[in-house]
Amino acid sequence: MEDRLILSASHLKKSFRTGRNNNVLAVNDVSLEVIKGETLAIVGESGCGKSTLARILMRMIDADEGSIYFEGEEISGLPEKKLRVCRRMMQMVFQDPASSLDPRMKIRDIISEPLLAWKVYDSRSKREDRILELLELVDLKEDCLDRYPHQFSGGQRQRIGIARAIALNPKLLICDESVSALDVCVQAQILNLLKSLKQKMGLTCLFISHDLAVVSFIADRVCVMKNGQICEMAPASRIYNDPQHEYTKYLLSCIPQI
Ligand SMILES: Nc1ncnc2c1ncn2[C@@H]1O[C@H](COP(=O)(O)OP(=O)(O)O)[C@@H](O)[C@H]1O
Numbered sequence: 001m002e003d004r005l006i007l008s009a010s011h012l013k014k015s016f017r018t019g020r021n022n023n024v025l026a027v028n029d030v031s032l033e034v035i036k037g038e039t040l041a042i043v044g045e046s047g048c049g050k051s052t053l054a055r056i057l058m059r060m061i062d063a064d065e066g067s068i069y070f071e072g073e074e075i076s077g078l079p080e081k082k083l084r085v086c087r088r089m090m091q092m093v094f095q096d097p098a099s100s101l102d103p104r105m106k107i108r109d110i111i112s113e114p115l116l117a118w119k120v121y122d123s124r125s126k127r128e129d130r131i132l133e134l135l136e137l138v139d140l141k142e143d144c145l146d147r148y149p150h151q152f153s154g155g156q157r158q159r160i161g162i163a164r165a166i167a168l169n170p171k172l173l174i175c176d177e178s179v180s181a182l183d184v185c186v187q188a189q190i191l192n193l194l195k196s197l198k199q200k201m202g203l204t205c206l207f208i209s210h211d212l213a214v215v216s217f218i219a220d221r222v223c224v225m226k227n228g229q230i231c232e233m234a235p236a237s238r239i240y241n242d243p244q245h246e247y248t249k250y251l252l253s254c255i256p257q258i
């Protein structure tokens, strides 16, 4: 695998059993490469296989066929024990922070959970310093540490989810519909936050969304998916100005014009 790639996948396939004689081919022969430092967006209508693809890439579920390389090492066949380091380097930000943050935990505990699990700091005060640093990175104030998730707005909760996701300095952040549940203005704020974090931390981002308009704010390259397959993958400017595939043209025609 080339040095410029952080992740590459070839010929991934995954089907799910949905009934006695029914299978859904959620991911059907997908190959892609993620370049270090870029934001690669994966777009397509709901049900086209985006989340399944993300879960396969993170090894949260196993593909039926195909291989995955992370920083040059094949991880598709690695046993759970050997996946530990790679898990740390790939983190996920989910769609619905309300359900991905434990409602009984204070924000301090939510953010320090990965630091404790990985025994990153040997003292409480060093950990506390890191928590404050993370809060600053996501533009939250110190006084939120002793509060609970339900005391925050959707956008603030997403900031908390992002703080937790970047706590271990991952190399790859996978955002699965991370702004889809938010109001348009708040979406823009979170997208700007992700952009600035990318710069500050040298993150690579896989940004999954059903919304081509949202993706245009953040993507360097766009991969368009339909029915478990990639129909077009190109630099963002090309996708928006000179789409080649009929389905990409169709998705673009669905963006409301002001
Ligand atoms: N655990 C599962 N069991 C059965 N079917 C599933 C499962 N996960 C996803 N699917 C099906 O796979 C297809 C792709 O789903 P998904 O990856 O969630 O799409 P997207 O994220 O693009 O909306 C859908 O038809 C969905 O119903």
Ligand SMILES: [Mg+2]
Pocket (backbone or CB within 6 Å): 050, 051, 052, 176, 177
């Ligand atoms: Mg999904």
